[in-house]
Amino acid sequence: MAISDLSAVSGISPLYEIPKPTPSDTYLAGEGQATQRLRLQIERIGPHFRTVLVRGEMGTGKELVARALHARSSSADGPFVICHAIRLAETNEEEREDLLVRSLLERTRGGTLFLDGVEEMSPDAQGLLLRMLEHRSGSRMIASTCQDLRAMAASGAFRHDLYHRLTMVEILLDPLRKRPEDIPALATHFLEKFSSQYEKSIDGLAHDAMQKLLSYAWPGNVRELENVIHNGVLQCDDTVLGVADLSSLVDLSVTVESTELQRADAAIRLQDVIDRHVLRVLRECSGNKVRAAEMLGISRSTLYRMLEGCSAQTNLSKI
Numbered sequence: 001m002a003i004s005d006l007s008a009v010s011g012i013s014p015l016y017e018i019p020k021p022t023p024s025d026t027y028l029a030g031e032g033q034a035t036q037r038l039r040l041q042i043e044r045i046g047p048h049f050r051t052v053l054v055r056g057e058m059g060t061g062k063e064l065v066a067r068a069l070h071a072r073s074s075s076a077d078g079p080f081v082i083c084h085a086i087r088l089a090e091t092n093e094e095e096r097e098d099l100l101v102r103s104l105l106e107r108t109r110g111g112t113l114f115l116d117g118v119e120e121m122s123p124d125a126q127g128l129l130l131r132m133l134e135h136r137s138g139s140r141m142i143a144s145t146c147q148d149l150r151a152m153a154a155s156g157a158f159r160h161d162l163y164h165r166l167t168m169v170e171i172l173l174d175p176l177r178k179r180p181e182d183i184p185a186l187a188t189h190f191l192e193k194f195s196s197q198y199e200k201s202i203d204g205l206a207h208d209a210m211q212k213l214l215s216y217a218w219p220g221n222v223r224e225l226e227n228v229i230h231n232g233v234l235q236c237d238d239t240v241l242g243v244a245d246l247s248s249l250v251d252l253s254v255t256v257e258s259t260e261l262q263r264a265d266a267a268i269r270l271q272d273v274i275d276r277h278v279l280r281v282l283r284e285c286s287g288n289k290v291r292a293a294e295m296l297g298i299s300r301s302t303l304y305r306m307l308e309g310c311s312a313q314t315n316l317s318k319i
Contacts, residue, residue, distance in 0.1 A: 017082045018079055025064070026067050027189070029186045029188075032179045034174045034178070035179065038171070042065065042072055045169060046072025047074060050141070051142075051143070051169065052140075052142045053144070053145065053169070054171045054173065055144070055145050056144075056173030056221075058221065059222055059223030060173040060174070060175060060176070061173060062144040062146075063114065063116065065173065066114040066144065067114075069112070070111070070112040075111050075139070075140055079107060079108060079112075081107050081113050081114065082116060083104060083116065084117060085117045085120055085143075086117055086121065086125075101132050104132065110139065111139060112141070112142060113140070113142070114141075114142045115129070115144070117144060118149070119145045119147035119158070120299070120301060126158065126162050129162060130159070133162075150163065175221055177218050180214055184214075187205060187225065187229055190230065191204070191205065191232075191233065194233040195233055198234065200236065201239055202233060202238075204240060204241070206240050209242050209243045213225070213249075216249060220295060220298075227295055228248050228249050231248040275306075278292075278303070289303055289307075
């Protein structure tokens with residue numbers, strides 16, 4: 001993966017990534033109606049778009065859809081550049097902002113810029129993005145969000161002019177819990193991917209293992225499913241992936257029904273349940289926040305904010 005060398009010339013930490021494409025970058029697994037509609041949208045929009053907004057919960061595959069749109073466009077041979085929107089707010093110095101704009105526009109010329117997480121942008125960063133949209137030439141932009149930007153614009157948290165520029169074409173992704181019919185195809189795809197990667201001969205999933213996947217709510221969506229199968233392949237010593245290999249599947253009901261929360265005199269708040277769930281996942285990841293964010297299906301910045309406001313924050317030192 002190529003990382004921007006902007007820090008070397010300006011003192012700014014790396015802002016964007018230019019990942020090397022792989023064969024699975026644009027493959028949308030699943031045969032449910034929602035996935036079939038999504039494929040048709042990509043086929044229809046891909047050749048013609050200039051700006052697209054992809055909206056969906058964390059882990060639903062927004063970057064995958066962006067890659068598929070890029071691959072379907074006339075800019076498919078150009079660069080696909082990933083920029084995490086929250087990074088645009090790291091400096092308020094005008095000269096550095098200009099450098100960021102010039103660098104990004106230069107890198108994405110003839111290609112596609114994928115701006116991830118625009119809902120996290122500060123007002124200053126939103127203004128910077130507007131200038132980028134006004135000065136770009138020969139490049140396409142795909143923005144992603146896990147929030148309703150229309151509601152954010154109505155509340156004053158997001159600029160109306162930027163909202164209208166970004167939402168000329170919008171693709172909405174359903175969470176995995178609303179399309180369980182895609183789980184078998186997705187699980188099989190990930191099983192084949194990681195079996196090949198680790199050179200393991202795993203022929204499929206046991207029936208009870210598949211039933212466990214189908215009965216789970218998947219709060220982390222497709223990303224969480226991918227992580228579960230990934231860990232399962234690493235643990236599997238058989239030719240079939242069984243329930244015992246799904247140990248990384250975080251069962252929220254177990255967290256909710258823990259001994260401490262079952263006490264009749266305990267006042268159970270939703271935030272307490274969320275806090276405990278986040279800390280449990282963080283412990284299972286040995287304190288690795290990047291890995292924990294992937295397991296939870298949230299961004300690293302969201303995880304940091306949750307930990308800062310966590311009522312059980314004092315327990316972090318024990319992880």
